[in-house]
Amino acid sequence: MRRSVMLSCGSYLPEKFLTNNDLAKLVDTTDEWITQRTGIRKRHMAGEGEKTSDMATRAAEKALKAAGLNGSDIDAIFLATTTPDQTFPATAVTVQDNIGMGDRGFAFDIQAVCSGFIYALSTADNFIKSGQINRALVIGAEHFTRLLDWDDRTTCVLFGDGAGAVVLEASDAGKGDKTDRGILTTHLHSEGAKRDLLYVDGGPSSTRSVGHVRMNGKEVFRNAVTRMSEAIVEAMEASGVSPADVNWLVPHQANRRIIDATAEKLNLSPEKVVVTVQDHGNTSAASIPLALATAVEDGRIRRGDLILMEAMGGGLTWGAALARW
Numbered sequence: 001m002r003r004s005v006m007l008s009c010g011s012y013l014p015e016k017f018l019t020n021n022d023l024a025k026l027v028d029t030t031d032e033w034i035t036q037r038t039g040i041r042k043r044h045m046a047g048e049g050e051k052t053s054d055m056a057t058r059a060a061e062k063a064l065k066a067a068g069l070n071g072s073d074i075d076a077i078f079l080a081t082t083t084p085d086q087t088f089p090a091t092a093v094t095v096q097d098n099i100g101m102g103d104r105g106f107a108f109d110i111q112a113v114c115s116g117f118i119y120a121l122s123t124a125d126n127f128i129k130s131g132q133i134n135r136a137l138v139i140g141a142e143h144f145t146r147l148l149d150w151d152d153r154t155t156c157v158l159f160g161d162g163a164g165a166v167v168l169e170a171s172d173a174g175k176g177d178k179t180d181r182g183i184l185t186t187h188l189h190s191e192g193a194k195r196d197l198l199y200v201d202g203g204p205s206s207t208r209s210v211g212h213v214r215m216n217g218k219e220v221f222r223n224a225v226t227r228m229s230e231a232i233v234e235a236m237e238a239s240g241v242s243p244a245d246v247n248w249l250v251p252h253q254a255n256r257r258i259i260d261a262t263a264e265k266l267n268l269s270p271e272k273v274v275v276t277v278q279d280h281g282n283t284s285a286a287s288i289p290l291a292l293a294t295a296v297e298d299g300r301i302r303r304g305d306l307i308l309m310e311a312m313g314g315g316l317t318w319g320a321a322l323a324r325w
């Protein structure tokens with residue numbers, strides 16, 4: 001059975017970071033409040049001239065190097081971002097140029113906010129499974145701090161910048177069951193009726209501006225635990241996998257309490273959960289590949305491990321993916 005094998009991953013974080021105490025100098029907040037309510041201790045922030053495409057390119061180059069490949073080996077780029085360099089062209093085509101793909105293949109952006117990486121992974125997987133492409137770069141990259149209202153303490157303490165990338169390659173080596181290496185299943189959902197729970201109050205066709213993040217935190221929290229748990233169960237059932245089979249949960253890193261509540265609801269032991277929110281904050285579409293790269297680089301995730309990824313974001317959008325690394 002043709003599957004998309006995850007060959008490698010790479011990540012990039014800007015040099016500059018802000019601690020909770022740094023934020024306490026900007027808005028009426030405290031390290032104690034942020035740590036207790038979210039688990040976040042610091043978040044990275046892109047430099048003045050540093051664009052989403054720059055961060056995406058750095059992460060992609062690391063992933064390519066780890067796979068022993070060049071840009072010219074890639075057939076397509078699927079870049080999940082909410083914070084493109086420009087309204088158009090897609091940030092993905094800048095990355096295509098930066099990594100030396102020339103006019104090979106194609107590249108486009110995917111917009112599903114914090115669920116963007118799961119959406120991009122699922123899209124790439126389907127292109128590979130259908131036989132249209134053999135190798136893909138799936139990237140999540142965000143310059144999210146550019147969307148923040150630095151006078152709004154309820155949102156500006158939560159988010160950060162960064163990028164992560166994964167190289168996928170077609171393989172026919174598997175038996176067609178849950179023991180196969182590669183992506184076993186992906187599940188995507190959205191509910192547009194809840195788009196006002198989390199949104200940006202600007203855009204080309206409404207205000208002709210970029211806008212700022214607005215959020216109903218309590219409702220988003222409630223929906224996040226419910227929807228991500230549902231998507232996880234759906235992915236496990238579709239693959240005949242039980243919580244005991246899962247080696248690592250690599251969740252979207254929005255809030256430590258959301259991560260803990262989701263894992264507890266599904267009886268996944270805390271030792272199996274990759275948590276990076278304390279160091280990265282919520283990096284939206286970049287958060288899962290950043291967490292994945294962290295756990296691969298520090299040796300926690302090993303070849304053959306079964307990893308479960310899940311996310312929820314503005315839209316509302318949510319989804320899950322199950323893969324054997």
Ligand code: ACO
Nearest residue numbers: 029030033037114153154157217218220221224254255312
């Ligand atoms: N510092 C200090 N006090 C604050 C801050 C802050 N940064 N932000 C809010 N407060 C205050 C509020 O004003 C409120 O004060 P009041 O009681 O005097 O009115 C009090 O703290 C409690 O506010 P709540 O909003 O009730 O706090 P809550 O416990 O719900 O926590 C939080 C807020 C952390 C935003 C939580 O709702 C949450 O995590 N929601 C999920 C949001 C999220 O993760 N969004 C990311 C995008 S979606 C996703 O990625 C899944």
